[in-house]
Amino acid sequence: MGTLNVDQITPSGALVQDVDTKLSPIQKRELLLAALTDATFGRYAGVPAARLGDVVILYKQITHMGFPHPEFKKRIQIPQTWPVAYRQAVAEGLTPHFVGIYHYDGVTIFVDYDPHTYAKRKANNSSAWVYTNDLFQAQTLGQFSREDKTGNHITSVRADLLAGYLAARTEERHPHLDVFANFNREFLTGDRLEWIEALEQMHEAQWKDRNQGEWPGFYLEYRLDAFTRAGSHTDLVQFQKEKRKGLLDYDLLLLERGKLDFYGDLKASDIVKHESPGNDAEDLKRCIEQYGRFWYVVYEHRTWHSRDNGDLATIAWNEWRRDKGYVAKKGYNELSYARRFKEAVRFERMRVLEINAANFGVVLGGFKQGRQPDGASRALKVMINKRNIDNFLIYSESVEVPA
Numbered sequence: 001m002g003t004l005n006v007d008q009i010t011p012s013g014a015l016v017q018d019v020d021t022k023l024s025p026i027q028k029r030e031l032l033l034a035a036l037t038d039a040t041f042g043r044y045a046g047v048p049a050a051r052l053g054d055v056v057i058l059y060k061q062i063t064h065m066g067f068p069h070p071e072f073k074k075r076i077q078i079p080q081t082w083p084v085a086y087r088q089a090v091a092e093g094l095t096p097h098f099v100g101i102y103h104y105d106g107v108t109i110f111v112d113y114d115p116h117t118y119a120k121r122k123a124n125n126s127s128a129w130v131y132t133n134d135l136f137q138a139q140t141l142g143q144f145s146r147e148d149k150t151g152n153h154i155t156s157v158r159a160d161l162l163a164g165y166l167a168a169r170t171e172e173r174h175p176h177l178d179v180f181a182n183f184n185r186e187f188l189t190g191d192r193l194e195w196i197e198a199l200e201q202m203h204e205a206q207w208k209d210r211n212q213g214e215w216p217g218f219y220l221e222y223r224l225d226a227f228t229r230a231g232s233h234t235d236l237v238q239f240q241k242e243k244r245k246g247l248l249d250y251d252l253l254l255l256e257r258g259k260l261d262f263y264g265d266l267k268a269s270d271i272v273k274h275e276s277p278g279n280d281a282e283d284l285k286r287c288i289e290q291y292g293r294f295w296y297v298v299y300e301h302r303t304w305h306s307r308d309n310g311d312l313a314t315i316a317w318n319e320w321r322r323d324k325g326y327v328a329k330k331g332y333n334e335l336s337y338a339r340r341f342k343e344a345v346r347f348e349r350m351r352v353l354e355i356n357a358a359n360f361g362v363v364l365g366g367f368k369q370g371r372q373p374d375g376a377s378r379a380l381k382v383m384i385n386k387r388n389i390d391n392f393l394i395y396s397e398s399v400e401v402p403a
Contacts, residue, residue: 003019004019004064004066004067005017005018005019005071006018006019006020006064006071006072006074007071007072007074007132007358007362008020008104008105009102009104009107009109009132009135009136009139009358010104010105010106010107011105011106011107011139013136013139013140013357013358014357014358015132015136015357015358015359017071018104018105020063020064020074020104021103021104021105023061023101023103025048027103028059028060028061028101029041029050031101031103031108031159032050032057032059032101032110034108034159035108035110035159035160035162035163036050036052036162036163036166037163038052039051039052039057040052044056044058044085044088044089045081045084045085045088045089046081046085047081047082047085049085052166054093054094054095055094055095055096055097055166056085056089056094056095056096056097057096057097057099058082058085058086058096058097058098058099059099059100059101060076060077060078060099060100060101061076061100061101061102061103062074062075062076062100062101062102062111062130063075063076065127070362070388071132071362072131072132072133072359072362072388072391073129073131073391074102074129074130074131074132075100075127075128075129075130076098076100076111076113076127076128076130077126077127077128078098078113078118078126078127078128082098082115082118082119083115083118083119083120086098086115086119087119096115097112097115097166098112098113098114098115098118098128099111099112099113100113100128100130102130102135107135107139108158108159109135109138109139109156109157109158109159110156110157110159110162111130111134111138111154111155111156111157112154112155112156112157112165113128113152113153113154114152114153114154114155117151117152117153118152128152128154129148129152129390130154130156131359131390131391132358132359132362132391133354133356133358133359133390133391133392133393133394134146134154134156135156135358136356136358136359137156137354137394138156138157138158139158142157142158142160142161143155143156143157143158143161143165144156144157144173144394145173146393146394146395146396147396148390148393149389149390149393149396173394173395174254174394175236176236176237176254176295177352177394177395179228179233179236179237180237180297180350180352180395181395181397182227182231182233183223183224183227183228184350184397186227187220187223187224187227187299187347188347188348188349188350188397188398188399189399190346190348190399190400190401191346192304192344192345192346193216193219193344193345193346193347194343194344195215195313195317195341195342195343195344196316196317196320198215198216198219199211199215199219199317199320201219201222202215202218202219202222203324205222205226207221207222208241209221210222211321211324211326211327213337213340213341214340215342216268216301216303216342216345216347217267217268220266220268220299220347221239221241221251221266224237224239224266225239225241234255235255235257235258236254236255236256237252237253237254237255238252238253238255239251239252239253239266240252240253248263248283248287249279249283250263250264250265250279250287250294251264251265251266252264252265252266252295252297254295261291262291262292262293262294262295263287263291263294263295264294264295264296264297265279265294265295265296265297266297266299267296267297267298267299268298268299268300268301268347269298269299269300269301270300270301270302270303271300271301271302271303271348271349272302272303273386274385274386274387275383275384275385275386279381279382280381280382281381281382284355284360284382285360288355288356288357288360289357292356292357293354293355293356294354294355294356295352295353295354295355296351296352296353296355296384297350297351297352297353298350298351298352298353298384299347299349299350300347300348300349300350300351301345301346301347301348302345302346302348302401303342303344303345304342304343304344304345305340305341305342305343306338306341306342306343307338307339307341309343311335311338312343313341313342313343313344314334314335314336314337314338314341314343315334315335317337317341318332318333318334318335318336318337319334346401347399348398348399348401349396349397349398349399350396350397350398351389351393351395351396352393352394352395352396353384353389353392353393353394354392354394355392359391359392362388362391
């Protein structure tokens with residue numbers, strides 16, 4: 001247990017910087033017993049454990065690992081003995097849990113690490129991570145589940161809900177996520193999408209940005225908008241192509257009972273990039289202060305560039321635009337946008353990233369956009385750093401594709 005000031009969550013869900021609370025073995029048992037009044041304590045397979053009927057809980061305190069790890073990253077260390085106990089419990093028809101205990105200033109959150117993936121590891125000790133955003137979500141919502149970027153499933157549960165969680169194994173989440181999950185069933189097919197297919201669909205529907213060079217993002221907007229309208233999902237999720245007067249300049253409206261709950265932004269991003277551009281930093285900060293949270297809904301794609309195939313798709317695209325009347329014949333350039341034009345993409349993964357008061361200053365790295373044509377500096381923008389994605393990831397889906 002170090003003396004480093006790191007992220008801590010208060011009862012209100014506010015973020016503060018302080019050292020980790022040190023829990024004795026007795027205090028850890030007391031916190032579990034307060035949440036699970038019928039639990040008993042002893043050793044199982046030689047490991048300290050709590051028992052609740054046929055449930056076996058192996059537990060440790062969640063702490064920060066120390067410098068140079070970032071302030072938002074905490075963990076428990078899973079010893080070699082836990083996988084042994086896990087296998088014995090499964091063989092005896094019991095249900096084992098690997099549980100981390102977070103405690104600070106009256107806040108107690110239990111993090112249930114699905115033991116299946118951790119039990120496979122051969123290392124003597126392995127870290128099971130949890131992030132500030134996981135703790136924030138549990139404290140403010142009560143229960144929060146997600147799968148991290150390496151495939152581990154974790155559920156963070158506020159202490160007052162732990163007994164109900166273990167009994168029911170229910171999963172609570174924003175109803176908006178169900179809309180995106182249903183959309184993914186028809187959009188994340190794993191198929192290669194050719195430029196001509198996407199543009200013809202947008203052209204037929206008279207989508208506003210049907211002739212733009214960065215067509216994958218505009219095609220994503222078109223498909224989501226069509227899906228929410230056709231499926232009567234606009235009481236929960238709306239895409240606003242034309243920003244309405246008096247509303248903030250974001251394209252996703254997340255609603256509750258038909259009224260605006262909070263905002264989001266829909267983005268397409270190349271899957272190989274380490275960062276994805278975001279929005280104006282000051283506007284986003286004001287938005288979070290007013291609505292409490294903000295969602296980036298990011299669809300990542302594999303990309304095939306026309307420049308790698310003799311610019312054939314670029315030439316065909318410019319001819320298509322000319323024939324449809326989108327560009328004047330005078331001054332026509334068949335290689336317009338040649339360096340960046342994508343002949344095809346394959347959408348392989350989507351992520352919903354929540355920005356809130358607990359992670360705003362950590363998960364977004366600011367960058368300057370350069371200068372305006374008149375020499376004035378542009379407003380500070382933000383970047384989503386995918387390296388830190390687990391600190392603001394609340395939902396993800398991916399599709400298996402050929403290597």
